[in-house]
């Protein structure tokens with residue numbers, strides 16, 4: 001069942017609770033931040049409107065339906081899960097950073113100063129949401145999964161204490177597991193839920209308050225659809241949202257070429273062999289004829 | 302910006318290289334003087350390839366694929382002339398006889414006719430060399446070949462030619478003989494110029510400074 | 526030849542300085558990571574190492590498959606003597622690309638993951654596979670040279686028997702990855718300047734790679750002529766240059782049609798930096814070579830052909846760097862207000878890699894039968910006594926000294 005996040009910017013007061021929760025649940029340093037980086041999966045940009053009003057624009061990974069990052073990654077370290085989240089696998093990545101280049105929203109960030117650097121971006125709390133509250137711990141206090149192996153998130157082993165914190169932070173008022181940011185948001189500006197339900201809810205809000213919102217669900221059509229939706233009272237380009245990304249899934253562009261390659265190889269292979277055969281044969285014939293000519297002239301003399 | 306920087310960097314390296322090169326005057330690349338002259342490297346040496354057969358008239362022949370002869374003029378004539386800017390060759394299909402004067406080369410108004418090193422039908426001529434005679438002086442034994450001959454009496458012809466150590470001894474003798482020839486001509490120093498008195502390269506382009514009579518003498522004494 | 530001593534010493538010293546810089550950077554790079562050694566950032570994740578060492582480098586090594594194809598598949602045997610130097614450069618080039626890649630990858634030790642965690646939807650995966658396989662193929666194509674040198678006749682026979690399939694495989698692999706280097710950028714249409722983003726990128730990359738492969742072969746041949754008197758005949762190089770120009774004309778026709786069809790020609794007079802870079806590309810890759818090639822004395826002399834080919838190489842470098850960097854500069858500026866310029870360390874590594882390439886090529890030409898067997902010849906010295914100051918002081922040799930090459 002694919003999940004999604006709906007962010008209603010008209011309800012956001014810029015308190016930064018989502019950001020703080022995100023930092024906490026991922027064990028990042030608690031700090032103010034203005035830009036995404038390896039230790040900040042989400043930011044709040046403050047924008048002043050012409051009328052002097054303040055608007056806060058949350059930024060995070062869009063969890064594209066057909067993610068460019070995942071299609072770009074040569075080892076398939078990034079993956080669009082059935083859950084809706086686009087996740088990243090530490091063990092596979094070779095650090096080429098093509099995902100960073102490919103992402104239309106410039107989301108993935110890198111641990112530039114590490115000698116074993118990781119690609120970091122919002123994971124929609126994928127592992128955190130799937131960490132079971134009743135997971136047992138071993139004698140040293142580390143959480144075990146069903147097969148009895150120690151659980152690690154992003155290469156860090158989870159202790160019983162961690163488990164409790166994570167579970168608490170990712171369980172919402174309806175006792176459902178949700179992203180830490182949506183649980184933390186005091187205004188309900190960020191909600192986590194089923195993708196189709198959230199989309200319907202977004203459109204319901206647009207219809208109910210046509211004067212409040214610009215009539216657009218950002219993320220519904222962008223790059224072929226994403227799993228993070230935004231509603232706003234201001235045109236999105238004024239909020240720094242990328243509006244030039246188009247509505248076509250970007251991986252299609254490369255796939256259109258890649259899918260032709262087997263045919264190209266086959267055709268070219270046959271053509272090259274044919275050319276080789278013809279020119280080779282011509283060479284043989286030429287040699288043979290020369291031989292013949294020589295023999296004849298010898299016979300004459 | 303990066304692209305621009307990289308290009309500028311590479312161009313700078315090339316520029317520095319050309320500059321050093323120009324100062325050491327090894328190959329005067331930038332002197333876009335008339336082809337033949339500017340491109341002749343190492344004027345003060347004579348090359349004698351091992352696998353080339355020399356006719357006493359300073360043409361050479363090289364066996365190719367067993368059934369044809371590559372023919373050209375040697376380094377000696379080319380140096381003596383000071384380069385080549387004119388090449389005249391027989392037609393494809395002509396029959397040439399060993400010792401017949403069938404090749405004409407010239408430089409700076411002076412002309413020399415040279416003999417075929419072997420007998421046979423002309424199968425091909427080097428059009429590039431005719432159009433761009435500078436090639437002959439640049440490398441008389443490779444790019445500067447003049448024609449291909451289908452040999453008619455190969456064994457007999459070859460016995461007349463110098464090869465390997467013989468060729469080296471012969472060329473050395475020729476150089477000596479040429480110096481004597483020059484000092485004889487130098488009875489009239491005004492005609493010859495100072496080139497050969499200074500003990501420097503006594504060869505390069507010396508013929509340029511001789512009058513037509515002496516060039517004719519040279520042809521008779523050295524190229525036949 | 527002793528005259529050139531000063532020049533060679535100069536370049537040796539320069540190379541040593543570059544290599545030293547490279548060494549220091551290597552230590553920083555692997556000791557403290559990419560952040561310490563490069564100017565790369567979260568906004569500009571790819572820089573000089575990918576743009577030049579990899580994307581440009583692979584293109585510059587395209588001579589191998591081009592020449593192998595011309596000679597072994599199309600049977601234009603005239604060019605046979607060029608195949609070896611071309612394959613050598615290609616092999617060397619690919620090895621250096623891989624070295625460059627090891628510097629750039631965040632986790633170079635995991636490079637082999639490409640073999641096991643395959644993502645067939647990734648262009649980069651395809652490039653990686655092709656580059657790996659093709660490097661192996663090149664090693665095999667090049668192996669006869671080494672085998673000949675050490676007279677390993679039996680293995681030589683085996684390798685020679687599979688030459689043709691090997692070469693066809695090599696061409697197919699090259700077709701795939703040369704074009705795919707262009708396809709890499711198909712996924713960022715909105716980030717690139719319309720001059721360089723085109724659905725045709727793969728085709729354009731492939732065609733221009735062919736032309737620069739030929740160009741590089743001419744350049745190498747000239748350089749090795751200068752250094753070792755080992756070289757190819759000028760008319761042969763001229764024919765090669767002629768094919769190169771032909772391919773270039775085709776390339777620019779395609780390029781023009783492509784720009785026209787995407788309505789990108791409208792920017793040509795906007796006076797922007799991008800436009801200037803496009804003009805630079807066209808000047809180096811098309812205008813200058815065409816002019817040089819058709820000037821009589823230049824188009825026929827070794828030096829003239831060298832400059833013709835060198836200009837094409839420069840144009841090609843400009844093109845690849847334009848695609849990989851210039852075209853993205855506007856996006857970076859508008860969206861993050863940053864611009865990327867390689868750090869000193871990045872420059873040092875790139876220059877070092879190129880220098881190492883030169884050195885290995887030089888050694889190979891010297892010790893392996895790369896260029897056609899050189900005829901032995903005697904060189905007779907004619908200059909005697911201390912006349913002409915320059916030459917005499919360099920050659921204090923007696924008259925008619927014999928010197929053997």
Ligand code: SF4
Nearest residue numbers: 061062063064069103
């Ligand atoms: S926004 Fe970028 S990083 Fe997130 S899923 Fe889409 S392509 Fe991947």
Ligand code: SF4
Nearest residue numbers: 073093094096097099
């Ligand atoms: S940096 Fe890692 S995750 Fe990103 S594309 Fe490369 S291998 Fe995949």
